[in-house]
Amino acid sequence: MGQELTGDENYAERKIPDDEKIIKQVLLGDATAFEILVERYKSKIFTLAYRMLSSMEEAEDVSQEAFVKIYRSLKIYDAGRTKFSTWIYRITYNLCVDHLRKRRETAPLAEDGIVAPSASPEELAVAKDGARILHEAICELPEEYRVPLVLFHFHGLSYREICKVLNLPMSIVKNRLFRARRLLKEKLYGGD
Amino acid sequence: MRCEFCEEKIMEYLDGELDLQKKEHILRHINSCSRCSHFLTAMRAEYMMLSELPLLSPSPGFTRKVMSSIRNKRAAHAPGESVLMAAVLAFSALALHILALWNAEYLIFTLTSAARWFAGITAFIGAVFGAALWLMNFTAKLFTFSQDILVFNQRVLLDILGEYPVGIAVIALLSLVEVFLWGRLLQTKKS
Structure with a gap:
């Protein structure tokens, strides 16, 4: 252990530091090390928030809130039990769920908290025909189906990791994932 | 099938x-x-x-915003200082507690043995706890290379003290009040 740790700086120069190393640095009081984690995960966190909230502005606010919460909760993160990415997706997911609940409370007429996807310039830039159709089809999926789909296909999570993020049993996760794809298939290609 | x-x-x-x-x-x-x-x-x-389908990116200033938000919250919260302050308060309260016990023994003989035992045990547990925390912090600073131990120590310290600095401070202040009241009571009885 000592050998590896005394050579810490050389090690950092040779290789991109892994999440756990950065977390240790942050816990030692080096807040700037957290910037590496933000850079590393911001797109994934933002994409998850956006796929759940369907609003660029709100997704950005919630992502920011998520990173602050991640920073403040780092000391209770247990690397032995959960992968860092799974843990931060869970934090983001919970914040998004809270946000959707608040949205429903303030605008009870909006159906299921879903708003029409907002098209920012950035979004339009990537929205070529096929991608745009798919993007809209994903946005139209009910939240409970959309989230496991996004976690699997955009974030590369396994079934088991999705269970951890959503705090749901495997049977429900599988079922929702299958239904999401069936619904998506119907939207993209019509029924059977 | x-x-x-x-x-x-x-x-x-x-x-x-x-x-x-x-x-x-x-x-x-x-x-x-x-x-x-x-x-x-x-x-x-x-x-x-x-x-x-590509991953989406937040606005260009996103990381900067997150980091400044963290720095602002850190300045307001200052966990390091609050830990140190809570530790100092808890430790001095314990010292006073032990002093009061010693005084109690010295000043009065009518104190029941059960009360003495109770006071003695609480002071002992408190002293061990305080000393352990202090030692952990000290060794963590001394052996900066043993990062695993340091992170563990910091977690324990932060969990116990950092998260509840106000609670620890209140306990410390209550101990001070207790010491004061004991002193008054014992002096009254003695006179």
Whole structure:
């Protein structure tokens, strides 16, 4: 252990530091090390928030809130039990769920908290025909189906990791994932 | 095999979640069933499209905003200082507690043995706790290379003190009040 740790700086120069190393640095009081984690995960966190909230502005606010919460909760993160990415997706997911609940409370007429996807310039830039159709089809999926789909296909999570993020049993996760794809298939290609 | 059930297995197959035996079983079925074969092709196309959809990026100033937000919260919270302050308060309260006990023994003899035991045990536990925390902090600073131990120590310290600095401070202040009241009571009894 000592050998590896005394050579810490050389090690950092040779290789991109892994999440756990950065977390240790942050816990030692080096807040700037957290910037590496933000850079590393911001797109994934933002994409998850956006796929759940369907609003660029709100997704950005919630992502920011998520990173602050991640920073403040780092000391209770247990690397032995959960992968860092799974843990931060869970934090983001919970914040998004809270946000959707608040949205429903303030605008009870909006159906299921879903708003029409907002098209920012950035979004339009990537929205070529096929991608745009798919993007809209994903946005139209009910939240409970959309989230496991996004976690699997955009974030590369396994079934088991999705269970951890959503705090749901495997049977429900599988079922929702299958239904999401069936619904998506119907939207993209019509029924059977 | 029912095709509806098979559709789920096809997705599990594409997700790489099937073991070898189940995989062979499903592939055999697909070869003999045009409906499932068609479903597999459609699903492959869907998976392909999903994999091509890019991740989205937040606005360019995102990281800067997150970091300044963290710095602001840190300045307001200052966990390091609050830990130190809470530790100092707790430690001095304990010292006073022990002093008061010593005084109690010295000043008065009417104190019941049960009360003495109670006071003695609480002071002992408190002293051990305080000393352990102090030692942990000290060794953590001394052996900066032993990062694992340091992180563990910091977690313990932060969990116990950092999260509840106000609580610790209140306990410390209550101990001071207790010491004061004991002193008054004992002096009154003595006179």
